[in-house]
Amino acid sequence: MTTFNRREFIQISGGALAGIAFIGCMPPKAIQPVEEKVSGLRILHAKQTTTICPYCSVSCGIIVHTVKGKVVNTEGDPDHPINEGTLCPKGMSVYQISHNNPNRLTKPLHREPYGSEWKEVSWDFALDKIARRIKETRDNTFETANKDGKTVNRTLAIASLGSAAMDNEECYLYQKMLRSLGLIYIEHQARI
Amino acid sequence: MTNHWIDLQNSDCILMMGSNPVKNHPISFKWVMKAKERGATLISVDPRYTRTSAKCDIFAPLRSGTDIAFLGGMIKYILDSNLYFEEYVREYTNASFLVNPDFRMPGENDGIFSGFIGTKTDEGYVDGKYDKKTWSYQTDENGLPKKDPSLKDPNCVLQLLKKHYSRYTPEVVSRITGTPKEKLLPVYEAYCKTGKPDKSGTIMYAMGWTQHTVGTQNIRTMGIIQLLLGNMGMAGGGVNALRGESNVQGSTDQGLLFHILPGYLKTPKASQQTYKDYVDQSTPKFADPMSANWWQNYAKYSASLLRELYGAEVSLDDAYTYLPKMEDADNYSWLMIFEQLYQKKISGMLAWGQNPACSGANANKTRQAMINLDWLVNVNLFDNETASFWQGPGMDPAKIKTEVFMLPCAVSFEKEGSLSNSGRWMQWRYKASEPPGEAKPDADIMSDLFFHLKELYREKGGAFPEPIQKLRWRYGPADASGKLHHVDPHLVAKEINGYFLEDKIINGRQYTKGTLVPSFLLLQSDGSTSSGNWLYCNSYTDEGNMAARRNKSDPSGIGLYGGWAWCWPLNRRIIYNRASVDKNGKPWAPEKPVIDWHLNVWRGDVPDGPWPPLAQGQKSRYPFIMLPEGVGHIFGPGLADGPFPEHYEPLESPLDRNPLSPQFVNPAVKRYDRGGDSINIRSSNDPKYPFIGTTYRQGEHWQTGVMTRWTPWLVELQPDMTVEMGSDLADELGIKNGEIVIVESSRGSLEAVAVVTIRWECFDCMGKRIHQVGLPWHYGWATTAARNYHATDKKPELFTFGDTSNLLTPNIGDANTMIPESKCFMVNVRKRS
């Protein structure tokens, strides 16, 4: 995972350019002239982590380059047999869904009944309130038996939608939790 | 997909119909281009000329919603010209089976199959369902189906097929589809060349086939063609669904749908009161010992699942009682959820990584229904139209009671875990960076929530707490109270694979308690093994995490890459591969063998079962191991709307009648519009809505755009909601290219930029000129400049324009899957006044 993929390199003799500053050879920031040298190829000493694209179901390999925990670049995984280093525009853009995107949600948000704005809350506050809401609805609507007296152990007052973007392990856990609560209305993207 | 992405390179002919891979699965096209370089013929069938069409050898336009007519014509062409692969059809399909003589088909039965119980109206039958009694085989004294290997008996499946599709002449097809006859025949001719034993053709389809009231039957029609041409199980063949989301295959495999538990086990019904009832009714029986009838192993898989859920401390009977039960006759799918919510029968909703306010059909109904929620939880990466629905257009927050939580989660490379692609490859991905701020992996959020719930029930009691209290949740280090701090995905993956819960000797071999089960062949029905999902048993074994493998060797020579990651079932890369060989186990296509019987062993891909080839008689098994009969279904009695596909018009059609029969719309669909509530309105053949509307994607956005609308590099490429239309139509309406226009259906309206193109020609159907327009569905009000952003709202770096095309789509579903008909409905387009 952390070894640089040598096969990505094409065979050329290089090095003539070291020491000259070029426009475009810049660290990950906005467009600005900098005193960055070619020797400063920003992924040269970056850690490489392999991942699989979060978009369509072709599941291309992507390498995420990080320096001190920060994502500095993402590009196709040349060793991946499906995409062989190539990507589509969505797969190529995942740098911008990382922490580098200032619009990522970073805190639980709460909207009170009849409220007009979001408020930031703690995880504990949010999860405690959600758990109470689920319990209240479940307890009030739980059917141990249907109208014919058959045991059904369910609630039809809570529905769940999602999620085809989660990992397998998360999907499994999610349905497991929902079914333990007695939900029947479990649906997701596969239905639309 | 029965096959996988790289395998597309092995095809001799690729039909792209109901999909637009260049746009929506761009890297698939890398392998399509490779096939083309090797001499394959590429065919594009689509309402308009797409970027995919631009790379194809043949393009044929068709009116949206007429795929069965188009393909039914191909079936007739194959049968009339004897282009089918006779040995394959005779031996590997049910073509020779004799059908109940009382079975009737639409051509002789008022447009419907025999057995419909419902109401007759002036546009045909509605509000009912089929009694399938006559959709059965004739059986002999041993209960085995009677067969006619000569395929000549008038009641044999092949002859019935011939009779049914005799009505689909090129002239009739052309009148229905609007495809000029001279463009129809080249498609048939090119594709049917793959009926030769050593040739293979494949289909790439996506939502263009599923999002119809006849969606399942669209795919069935192609399934029949693939069986006739002997393309199933072959390299470069198969039926390939291009799935839309990174892990929609995996999330379906893991049972995130109302009707299935993990591994496609069935959700229990109220009539199945005991575990024994459930297993008995879920296990198919078939008398022929040569049929593997794989689902006869049902009890092994259901017992292992119950063990994973509740452990050996809870008996299988009790664990079964803990599972919620559905009403036998009720449907609990997406459209029904929003109907129930609209009727105020649902009060809480978890929208976990999903944006139903944009993604559901009839978005105005969806959004109106959401007002009825007491509470809503949305877990997401970015703000979206669901979490913030109370701020949306036409909403007055002061009147909306819903308490809403929006929880921040991690992106795919901020956590570790696996996903399963369209080709069933399960691949492991790693954590590269921490999520920003307090965002967390979904698994940790749900685990924390679960422990909050468990603690509440422990403290306060409540309705039936046992299933919650006893649920096994041992996926990481816990504190003294048993609460987890972090879910370890490896532990979950291992539980999904499954463990031996006891020491066990199977076939003379000792297996030790606590070790991972190496394969689902070893799962047990007595509760001595656990496995969260039998299909994934073999994915995480004592040899390690199979999904993480990165071995690039390919001894198969056909790009199977069996050492790269892992694939269900049992690392089998091409399913039904026993159909790729003759009765002696020799490949039909020796140049691209999938499996091969050699020196008394199979080599190549993991075969569909270990049995020897069919020539070895009783020791062997038929190739289609998941079907009770063991052979491919040309006659498919399992579906809700007929054993053979039949053309019906979409719920909303530009025509006043079905050109083929008195039955207008698929009789077996659930019709919300007949209830009388204007929210479910339908407008068919209505001069107010004269044009067909269809929805699709842009290559630069994804789903409702919750990720891509917040990605500036992608918004730059596709900033605005558009309506694509032919230049003829634009001229008639006086619309200029690039102008903002109104598109409206009887359910809603939206603004879109007109993209006027020569690539969309008008159709001639039944002598009527019919225009079609297309709209992407990725947009939503939350990232627009027009939104009133509060101080606490995130504001995008680049704005998008417009709202979702689902404002226009009808809430009507396919008769089998309830997937909405988002691919054809009637609209009007007009200039903005």
Place this chain on the structure above:
Amino acid sequence: MDNMAIYIDITKCTACRACQVACKSWHQLKAEQTRNRGSHENPPDLSAHTWNRIRYIERVKEGHISWKFFSDRCRHCDPPDCQFMADTYLEGAVIKDSSGAVIFTEKIKGIDPNEILSSCPYNIPRYDPETNMVFKCNMCIDRISYGLQPACAKVCSTGAISFGKKDDMLKLASTRINQIGGDATLYPGEGYNTLWVLPDKEMLKHI
């Protein structure tokens, strides 16, 4: 370094535009607020923040629709007119590397941007008032110096963009032109380090 070249076979381009995003991602170029103007082509023009751009060319040819996609960018001329002009003011502002890449250095700030812009026969460089500099494709000189492919070539999934020794790229182009037949042609010509294969000469009218 050997003389290298980018080779673009427009018959293989599907206009997925991953090359546009790859360029922005590698060079960390900001996204532009655009509008759909009745075409999926965007941004509307090259800019200081957009160094390559796919143009959509929709035609009717012999009664059939023909939809082709042209990746517009610096031709990396050999010799480059921009360097010839720049050298008359300030040497080292524009350099032609041994790889064949034509590169604007920081010294370009010392030259009237209009001179640079007007020196290009293909109207490629763009001025950025914020930095007072002129920008264009630099063939990912940092990547190629380390033996990596330019970002656009690496990301291209259908084989439309290739990168390698110029001799090899010319051979590829010549083979492809023979394969296509008709009046398929090399554009702009051998004296450039970005080479396009066009399926017919009529395409020249659209470029």
